Amino acid sequence: MDALSPSTVNVRLSAVRKMVFEARKNGMIGAEEAATLTEVPNVPQKGTRLGNWLTREQAKVLLAVPDRSTLKGKRDYVILAVLVGCALRREELAALDLDTIQLREGRWVLADLEGKGRRVRTVAIPVWVKQGINAWMTAAGVEDGRLLRAVTKAGKVKGSMSGWAVWSVVEQSANEIGIERFGAHDLRRTCAKLCRKNGGNIEQIKFLLGHSSIQTTERYLGSEQEIEIAVNDNLGL
DNA sequence: TATGCGCAGGGCGACTGTCG
């Protein structure tokens, strides 16, 4: 029982509190009893681990893993490129519809992505990422609907891919270059880190990631920094 | 039979909102 992490224990405590609160609101239990039941404090979370991310060189190596002469390789490259270039979440990428890819002010963007907490954002697509997308779409004959599709061993293109499959592609590609336990979210973190390292404005990085608070972005990146430049144009990839 | 993927479920880290 005590093998569970503080995070899990706290989630459950939180659920109990809410249930007790409802019970008391509906007069099923008294105020005193409710107070007794909810006075158990959360388990303190000791130090947050920062997660994993790649250096620019590692990211380059990772992007070179898919064999882009094959159909599956073209798709896998799109997955890696969009994750590291646009910092999408796994599920956002899996669900990405071609309608989302739009031309705004003369450049390609992912328009009105709906992310965590229903927050809507628009993300610019770096040129090299768009090229990868074009190559995949042409080769696979994808013209509408989902951008990403399952590819059979025989090279046939199927309906769609789940977030799970996206994760699987990232995990396997990372494995090929000797990086263990590396998931889709780590590529999002990689993008943020590279943006900042190359002089990205933290306010812009906030928009890129779809954070509601600049504080979150700062925590994410370590510290504050004030510079200009167009963030994810400058990954140096 | 092997491959490639979907799907559900549970643990838990990442993120948000709020309060002192």
Next chain:
DNA sequence: CGACAGTCGCCCTGCGCATA
């Protein structure tokens, strides 16, 4: 501004299904 309670969704496993 730091700390904490609460929510969201990532990670991972096990299993089922279709196809080659």
